[in-house]
Amino acid sequence: MAHPEAAATPPASTDPLSDALAQLAEAASALDLSDGLHRLLATPRRELQVSVPLRRDDGSTAVLSGYRVQHNFTRGPAKGGLRYSPSVDLDEVRALAMWMTWKCALVDVPYGGAKGGVAVDPRDHSTSELERITRRYTSEILPIIGPDVDIPAPDIGTDETTMAWIMDTFSVAKGYTVPGVVTGKPISLGGSLGRALATSRGVAHIALMAMASRGIDPAHATAAVQGFGKVGRGTARFLADAGVRVRAVSDIDGAIYSHDGLDIARLSEHVDRTGSVVGFDASEQIDPAYLLALEVDVLVPAAVEGVLTEDNAHAVQATIVVEGANGPTTKAADAILQQRDVLVVPDILANAGGVVVSYFEWVQANQAYQWNEREVNDRLEEKMARAWHDVVAHAGAHGRTFRQAATMIAVERVVEAHRLRGLYP
Ligand code: NAD
Numbered sequence: 001m002a003h004p005e006a007a008a009t010p011p012a013s014t015d016p017l018s019d020a021l022a023q024l025a026e027a028a029s030a031l032d033l034s035d036g037l038h039r040l041l042a043t044p045r046r047e048l049q050v051s052v053p054l055r056r057d058d059g060s061t062a063v064l065s066g067y068r069v070q071h072n073f074t075r076g077p078a079k080g081g082l083r084y085s086p087s088v089d090l091d092e093v094r095a096l097a098m099w100m101t102w103k104c105a106l107v108d109v110p111y112g113g114a115k116g117g118v119a120v121d122p123r124d125h126s127t128s129e130l131e132r133i134t135r136r137y138t139s140e141i142l143p144i145i146g147p148d149v150d151i152p153a154p155d156i157g158t159d160e161t162t163m164a165w166i167m168d169t170f171s172v173a174k175g176y177t178v179p180g181v182v183t184g185k186p187i188s189l190g191g192s193l194g195r196a197l198a199t200s201r202g203v204a205h206i207a208l209m210a211m212a213s214r215g216i217d218p219a220h221a222t223a224a225v226q227g228f229g230k231v232g233r234g235t236a237r238f239l240a241d242a243g244v245r246v247r248a249v250s251d252i253d254g255a256i257y258s259h260d261g262l263d264i265a266r267l268s269e270h271v272d273r274t275g276s277v278v279g280f281d282a283s284e285q286i287d288p289a290y291l292l293a294l295e296v297d298v299l300v301p302a303a304v305e306g307v308l309t310e311d312n313a314h315a316v317q318a319t320i321v322v323e324g325a326n327g328p329t330t331k332a333a334d335a336i337l338q339q340r341d342v343l344v345v346p347d348i349l350a351n352a353g354g355v356v357v358s359y360f361e362w363v364q365a366n367q368a369y370q371w372n373e374r375e376v377n378d379r380l381e382e383k384m385a386r387a388w389h390d391v392v393a394h395a396g397a398h399g400r401t402f403r404q405a406a407t408m409i410a411v412e413r414v415v416e417a418h419r420l421r422g423l424y425p
Helices: 016-030 035-042 090-106 127-144 160-174 198-213 232-241 264-274 331-339 353-367 373-398 402-421
Strands: 046-055 061-072 078-084 112-118 150-154 222-226 245-251 254-257 284-286 298-301 320-322 343-345
Touching: 016 035, 016 090, 016 331, 016 402, 035 402, 046 090, 046 127, 061 078, 061 090, 061 127, 078 090, 078 160, 078 353, 090 112, 090 353, 090 373, 090 402, 112 127, 112 150, 127 160, 150 160, 150 353, 198 232, 198 298, 198 320, 198 343, 198 353, 198 373, 222 232, 232 245, 232 264, 232 298, 245 264, 331 343, 343 402, 353 373, 373 402
Parallel strands: 078 112, 078 150, 222 245, 222 298, 298 320, 320 343
Antiparallel strands: 046 061, 061 112, 245 254, 254 284
8 A cells, every 4th residue: 555645546445545545535626625735634644653562471572563643633632542453554544543533623623633553452462461562552652642742542452441551651651640641531530421432322323313314213213233342332222222123233253133123231241241242142143244234224334444345235225324433334335335325424423422522531631620421421412413414414515425525524624724724834
């Protein structure tokens, strides 16, 4: 993959960076941006690749690769999650960092975009090894993070404990406690009430607005959710709470199905006990690939990127796809779904609830004052609803898909900030 600087004509492959660059190219063309401005937006501001040496519990040494990419700072400090996954590489992190810039602009929080990753499968490591990986990675990227610079948060394979280790490592290096360096912290360390479920709450809220826009009554609706982690599990729960029958869910170990709808509360207990959705008694096991093609109203991919492709998009039977994950739909699949009149609610809108409440957490840390949960959830719903209506209005007025509309609104806001600030020197 070429460096994004060479991005004016993105290559036609299906990796996330190519898709992210193609989406930007489309928005740049529709907004009539100059070639220079387009290149500026296609190029990350700062990238850091580090090696993360790990002393393993058995005394041996492993060396992992870590990344932090800061795509844009023009509207404020960079913001984005930290992912622990074996497939993480620099191009994936670049794509995710760019999407964070657009997401923050779309929901109008004063941040740019960033993303980090360590190429590691957390399931292969003990808790003490994960702590050493996190602390060493934090030390390596320490010069470029901070509450006014770049603020990490949880993503695939990381959680509030990871954030506590980052905050502690950063604070020890500074000599004082810096709660604002991460979001998604434990509540007792200054985390926000409502943060843990914020992404899922937002995804479900958007899914319900999408159903309303297509005249679908949640009480008679069905859904399938791919991924049962921080995003998928809560989304399934909120959809079920709204009366939707969640017929299928999956995780990395497999997929389960119940025609009448899964009992999400009981399933959650099963997952807490066993670590997987597989083996849940009131369900049958199905082929995970088949989950994407089930006859349901709403499909929520909430696991990894690139799962809806040109090979399976024709088979999708849902009339609404709500992207809980980042980048789950490839460019080719997007075109097929559009042709088939499937409403695709893009990631930068659908899963923005997490960054919205991360912003609230950062504000609370800066104020040293905790909001109550109702205040957090009300403000979250207000921000998500505003972004939804912005996208619907733009898509309707200009005849664009929701992804095109969302990307154009976001890019336009970032461009406006660039225009007002000017180009230094
Ligand atoms: P997580 O690690 O908590 O959960 C990931 C889930 O996906 C797990 O259930 C895992 O078993 C499953 N999974 C992994 N590979 C799979 C596969 N090939 N098929 C089916 N299931 C698979 O991660 P998360 O935080 O829930 O993140 C999920 C997605 O949502 C990612 O794309 C992430 O970038 C995005 N996202 C997360 C947040 C957040 O606040 N955590 C916010 C916005 C977007």
